Amino acid sequence: MGNFKKLIIEPLRKANPITILVLGICSCLAVTAKLKPAIVMGISVMVVTAFSNLIISLLRKGIPSRIRIIVQLVVVAALVILVDQFLKAFVYDVSKQLSVFVGLIITNCIVMGRLEAYAMSHKPWESFLDGIGNGLGYSLILIIVAFFRELLGSGTLLGYQVIPQSFYELGYRNNGLMILPPMALIIVGVIIWIQRTRHPELQENNKK
Amino acid sequence: MELFNIFIKSVFIDNMIFAYFLGMCSYLAVSKTVKTSAGLGIAVTFVLLITVPINYLINKYLLSPGALAWISPKLATVDLSFLSFILFIAIIASIVQILEMVIEKFSPALYSALGIFLPLIAVNCAILGCSLFMQERGFNNVAEAAVYGLGSGLGWLLAIVGIAAIREKIRYSHIPKGLQGIGISFLITGLMGIAFMAFLGIKI
Numbered sequence: 001m002g003n004f005k006k007l008i009i010e011p012l013r014k015a016n017p018i019t020i021l022v023l024g025i026c027s028c029l030a031v032t033a034k035l036k037p038a039i040v041m042g043i044s045v046m047v048v049t050a051f052s053n054l055i056i057s058l059l060r061k062g063i064p065s066r067i068r069i070i071v072q073l074v075v076v077a078a079l080v081i082l083v084d085q086f087l088k089a090f091v092y093d094v095s096k097q098l099s100v101f102v103g104l105i106i107t108n109c110i111v112m113g114r115l116e117a118y119a120m121s122h123k124p125w126e127s128f129l130d131g132i133g134n135g136l137g138y139s140l141i142l143i144i145v146a147f148f149r150e151l152l153g154s155g156t157l158l159g160y161q162v163i164p165q166s167f168y169e170l171g172y173r174n175n176g177l178m179i180l181p182p183m184a185l186i187i188v189g190v191i192i193w194i195q196r197t198r199h200p201e202l203q204e205n206n207k208k
Numbered sequence: 209m210e211l212f213n214i215f216i217k218s219v220f221i222d223n224m225i226f227a228y229f230l231g232m233c234s235y236l237a238v239s240k241t242v243k244t245s246a247g248l249g250i251a252v253t254f255v256l257l258i259t260v261p262i263n264y265l266i267n268k269y270l271l272s273p274g275a276l277a278w279i280s281p282k283l284a285t286v287d288l289s290f291l292s293f294i295l296f297i298a299i300i301a302s303i304v305q306i307l308e309m310v311i312e313k314f315s316p317a318l319y320s321a322l323g324i325f326l327p328l329i330a331v332n333c334a335i336l337g338c339s340l341f342m343q344e345r346g347f348n349n350v351a352e353a354a355v356y357g358l359g360s361g362l363g364w365l366l367a368i369v370g371i372a373a374i375r376e377k378i379r380y381s382h383i384p385k386g387l388q389g390i391g392i393s394f395l396i397t398g399l400m401g402i403a404f405m406a407f408l409g410i411k412i
Contacts, residue, residue: 022390025232069330070301077294085290100340103293107333109233181227182401189387189394196386 008133017134018141023109029184035158037097038146044083046135052076053119053131060120072115080105145187153178211355218359224334225367226401231334245372247318253361260357261350263296263339296339304330
C-alpha cells in the first residue's frame with residue numbers, strides 16, 4: 001500500500017513530469033488558454049500513459065531492444081486513435097478546439113519517457129499506477145496554468161463569468177496578453193521558480 | 209508566390225516553438241551550446257523536409273475520404289483518415305532510423321554530439337505536429353507541403369540557435385537560485401515568443 005501511495009503522490013510533488021523532469025511541455029501549453037480543453041487534455045494523457053504503460057509492461061520481455069521505440073510508438077498511436085475517436089464522438093466541440101494536439105499525445109515525451117524509464121523494467125500493476133500518477137502530475141500543472149490564463153485572460157472559468165460585471169463597469173479590463181501563447185511559458189517558468197525556491201534540493205547547481 | 213508566402217509564414221508567423229510549443233523537450237534540453245543546437249536544428253529541418261511531402265502523398269492517395277478511388281471506383285467511399293496517426297508516426301520513425309544510420313556513418317562527431325536526441329527526433333512533437341498541420345491545412349500539391357516542412361524546420365532551427373546563444377551569454381549572470389537552468393529558459397522563451405508576435409499580420 002505504501003508503494004501505491006508513493007507511485008501516485010510523488011509525481012504530483014517532487015517528481016512532477018513537467019516542472020522537474022521537463023517532459024511533455026511540447027504538445028500541451030497551447031491547449032491551456034481555457035480550462036475545459038486543459039482538463040480534457042489532462043484526462044486523455046492520463047488514460048494514454050496508464051494504458052500504454054500497462055501494455056508495454058506486459059510485453060516487455062518479448063520486445064527486442066533494437067526496435068522497441070517503434071513498438072512503443074505503435075502501441076501509443078493505437079491508444080491515441082481510440083481516445084481521439086472517443087472525444088470526437090462525445091465532446092465534439094472540445095475535440096475541435098484541441099485539433100492536432102490530441103494526435104500529438106503520441107509524441108508527448110511523458111508517455112515515451114515513462115515507457116522507457118519505468119514500464120520496460122517494472123511489473124504491469126506498478127507501471128499502470130506510475131502512468132496514472134504521472135498523468136495526474138501533468139494534469140495538475142495544465143490545470144493551474146489554464147486556471148490563471150482563463151481567469152485573467154477572459155474573466156471566466158469553464159466558460160462561466162466569475163469576475164462580476166460591476167468590475168468591468170469600474171474600468172477593469174481582461175488582460176488580453178494572457179490569451180497569447182507565450183504567456184503559458186512564462187506562467188510555467190514562474191511555477192518552476194516557486195517550486196524550486198520551496199524545495200532547494202531541486203535547484204540546479206551553478207556548474208551548468 | 210504562393211510558395212514564398214507559405215515559407216515566410218511557416219518560418220516566422222506559425223513558428224513551431226513560439227506559436228505552437230512543438231518540440232519543446234529537445235529544445236530545452238539540447239540548447240546549452242550553439243554548436244549542438246545547430247546540429248539538432250539541421251537534423252530536424254532535414255527530417256521535416258523529407259517526411260512532410262511523403263506524408264502528404266500518403267494522406268492524399270491513401271487516407272483522406274475517397275482517396276482510394278484511384279485503385280478502383282468501388283473504394284471511393286472508403287475513409288481511412290482515422291489511421292493517419294499510426295501511419296504518419298511509422299513513416300517518421302523509419303526515416304529517423306535511416307537518418308541515424310547515415311549520420312553515424314558520415315559524421316561520427318555530430319552523431320556523438322547529438323547522442324540520445326537523434327532517436328528522439330522520432331518523438332519530437334514538431335515533426336509529427338508538422339505532418340498533422342499539413343493534413344489540416346490541405347495544401348494543393350507536394351511542392352507546397354515540402355516548402356511548409358522546410359520552413360517549419362528552419363523556424364525551429366532559428367528558435368533553438370537563438371535560445372542557445374542567449375543561454376551561453378547568461379551563464380555567468382546572477383540569476384535567482386530557483387530560476388537557474390530550466391526556469392529562466394522558460395521565461396526567455398516566453399519573451400522571445402512575444403517578440404515573434406510582432407510578425408503577426410505580415411502579408412506578402
